Amino acid sequence: MNSQKLTILVNNVKATDYVQHLIQQVRAIAPHAYIVTNEDLKTDPWLIGRIEIVFGSLDRNLFPQAHHLKWLQATGAGMEWAQHPQIMSHPVILTNVHIHAVQISEHLFGMLLMLTRRLHSAYRQQLERVWQRDTLLSDLEIIAGKTLCVVGLGSIGRRCAMLGKAHEMRVIGVRNHPQATPYVERVYGPGKIREALSQADVVIVVLPSTPHTHNLIGHREFTAMPKGVFFLNGGRGQTVHTDALVEALGNGTVKGAGLDVVDPEPLPSNHPLWKM
Secondary structure (H helix, E strand, O other): OOOOOOEEEEEOOOOHHHHHHHHHHHHHHOOOOEEEOHHHHHHOHHHHHOOOEEEEOOOHHHHHHOOOOOEEEOOOOOOHHHOOHHHHOOOOEEEOOOOHHHHHHHHHHHHHHHHHOOHHHHHHHHHHOOOOHHHHHOOOOOOOOOEEEEEOOOHHHHHHHHHHHHOOOEEEEEOOOOOOOOOOOEEEOHHHHHHHHOOOOEEEEOOOOOOOOOOOEOHHHHHHOOOOEEEEEOOOHHHEOHHHHHHHHHOOOEEEEEEOOOOOOOOOOOOHHHHO
């Protein structure tokens, strides 16, 4: 092996079948690089000391041995895994991708429209081969004219704001450092989150999991919301207090919820959320 070659680790522990596809993409960009995988590290542990770039993920216990590591490009949107002393103390440059904004925002609005247009009820009737028109037409809602509160205005949250505006919604938002944001009428800081939530007909939470966001949406936050709100979480399950959500669904504060993430995850089969 040429010692002058750039050594790149391509690794995605959550989708090992996808690694070969990633390798092909990296090879197309850096044809002269020496590409290794997690399996190569298991066979030749000394390789960790040669790696300069990681595309995907790296076991945090290997960071102290990664003396030449300069850059880690994560393939996911969330970076909470990097909040560990062994990683934070390493001089590596950490970057993540912003390609998930389109997929996740569309997924969230798909769930929202399913709830407001009762598409889930229509699908159940289709499976049962029945047609109960009154059931389908009762309690339908339109989202045009409603107020959407986006909690977390990162790339995904900003995309949700854009989609909300496209659906003729009034859009407000909450972020750590309030600043003018496209498509958002007003941005609130964390200290005024309940003021923002009190105006919402629809709440979309797209927050990372950090010590500051753990259970950020709890009993007081749900109490601040108007009765009959639609609630969606597309960030991390740990940002929402699950018991508080169950209570809000039970008392009608939350009329419908779309949950891409939950806490705990996976949700136990006997958890009340399955039946709500």
